[in-house]
Amino acid sequence: MTFITGATRRAFLATAGGGLAALVVAPTSALADAKMVADEIAKLYGSKSIKEGRIKLDLPSIAENGLVVPLSFEVESPMTEADHVKSVHFFAEGNPNPQVAAFTFTPFAPKAAASIRIRLAKTQNIVAIAEMSNGDVYKATKEVKVTIGGCGG
């Protein structure tokens, strides 16, 4: 159960406690985990070695509302034809889908930086993977503690 907004949540709360408990327990098994994220990364980059660093990840340590969590990042790069960031993928280890967003940059972009707002179902790690034009791959991870999941529970 994830991403339930106000109206539906009120409907849930109005139902009998038993039904509510079932709703809370059942779907947790459908969430992604660290292994699913690792598999997604392996699908993209195979057994290529992944280095730490170069990615500055800006996420709150504690997110009160899992429905709207601000995410900003910047990857260190001169952003020239010869040396630029090709893509940055984001994954969530505790959401229903491991994918969050993927950004594709070109040398016409002056900075490999962007901001978005994401949904997080529960406290979890966010993983960023950046691929450079020379093929190097970098990784950064940050844990976000979610007070109220983007799931109404």
Place this chain on the structure above:
Amino acid sequence: MATPKPRVRIPSTAKAGEVIEVKTLISHEMESGQRKDSSGKPIPRKIIKQFIASFNGKEIFRADWYPAISANPYQSFFVRVPETGTFTFQWVDDDGSVYKSEHQVTVG
């Protein structure tokens, strides 16, 4: 649902080569496909799956979005203004609709 309305904050004038931050927002529910309606039936997924920014027809930046993107998706990023021209921003919906917003930036 009403037609999604894009909102873009970008200056109308810039110096040649200037780097500017573009902030965009579009009204859209970003239905994740995870929710159920009051009768317990799953509500089908309907999100904007892609955002593309280009300048004079040349792509600068692209974002692929998944259901983990919040409703009324916000996207900010950086562009360089090499000359007077038009920035085009496009949002691609799951149903194939494309929402477009164009902005002329004058170098002066």
